[in-house]
Amino acid sequence: MFVAGCTQNGQGTAPPGIGGDKERLNIVTTTTMITDLVKEIGGDAVHVDGLMGAGIDPHLYKASAGDVNRMRQADVIIYNGLHLEGKMADIFEEFQGTQVKTVAITEAIDKSILLPTEDEGKLYDPHIWFDIELWKEAALYVRDALSSVDSKNESTYQANTEKYLEKLDDLQGYIKTELAKIPQEKRVLITAHDAFGYFGRAYDFEVLGLQGLSTTTEAGIADMQELADIIAERKIPAIYIESSVPPRSIEALQKAVQARGFDVAIGGELFSDAMGDAGTEEGTYLGMVRHNVDTIVGGLLSE
Template identity: 45%
Template structure:
């Protein structure tokens, strides 16, 4: 049976011609990597427009990109990336950006699929992509999370993320590759100093008191890297539910081990931890809130925790002062 052929009108032919021309233009100013087309920075482009999902990633890109980038953080301070839902305005920001950096490892929850699709036609890079999976903590496959995404709490892993940002910027903008290399080298030197500083500070806490209890299990990498036992009421994602049994189990641990302080988080409501404290009090053990930690978000501008380094330093100082 012959197929029915439909004759194309002038408008249809014009649309087809324009589509082909568009593809030719894109191909002329792009390169193909792994089957995907990536636009390169043009000589006349004054500055690279970058969107980063979280404040930590935005700060990382700004440190390495310097004067050649303008970075917008999609999520404001205090926003939980596990639960974040992109608005139409957010989608427009992503679409207009030259480059997009995100955490990966399912940090962005439901946004992950959007980000992966975006990577088919522009530089969209998870900063965790070059970390050896053997160094990643298991996510126990909770809510689709194979690995724990909170890599920034081990400064050495964040150094790996810095290398990924450096290499991605250099590939997109080879004319300034040496600048990105120099910026990254200087910043990595600061990060190595921070790593040593954390180890010295944690040593001020008696070994028996090095127990960090928080609202959700965001500090696992921190505990592994700096020698602390870490317990969270919720799992690695705040999307994970917790129940009365979780509250009572944590309460009993605090009482039995005479833990004197727990910590709330800037991006997680304190109600759950307050219930744990109240339960311990009923059993005759006083527990205080040792302070507020920044887990999935930087602090507001001027908070003293509005860059990655100052955020980490704030957390460490808060932990040490409460537990030493």
């Protein structure tokens, strides 16, 4: 565990608070969505150190030795699970049974409502944040996890969660209102990898990804050709790049469709496995989801 390979790090070195702030619960998180969630629930009672920043692909992320040290000094590690952070699985296992509490937010979701992968019954789609109702379950799970470690601030975590759930309910209303503008025949979402399955199920979209659930798999020529045929035949107006996935595969798909005589547009950039830059609207979960919805609506309603 302590000889983890060095690679890109989303946030740089750990801030002084990690391991030294005894007034607040010290929490290390993985993805940007989880970092934002824990800040919303924890508020001023916690210090949150996110390992991954904007544009970082959690499927490919490898923890550095510095990351492991930051986790060793934490009170709690909160991650997604379901193999989203696939290259960190051994590290999380090493911390189980130590004084550092590890929390996988996908454990909040009953397996009966998780989307299975092609290896049905063994692996599940980890991208639960694209269904607001599932994200609410994750929020409640984080609330309970923090309360179990830091009972003196339980009322704070409860109050913050109630406020956050209200924000999520408002966001849910916005999503449904905006997506209702898209007629059924245009409700097809095509992206670089298959990250939007829960979005499709929740909001009645057909979702097609060029790559599989994980970006560790490469799209083959046959996959590209098959998807290009579908787009050209059905005249799907837009396809989308993702902020955490290089755009070359979607650009190649666009050219393949154009070679079939149909001019499909790149409808914009969606945030899938990472949020936008810190300090921007898209750098929050609520803002990221609104951006995605606006971008999807704009692209699929374009002439």
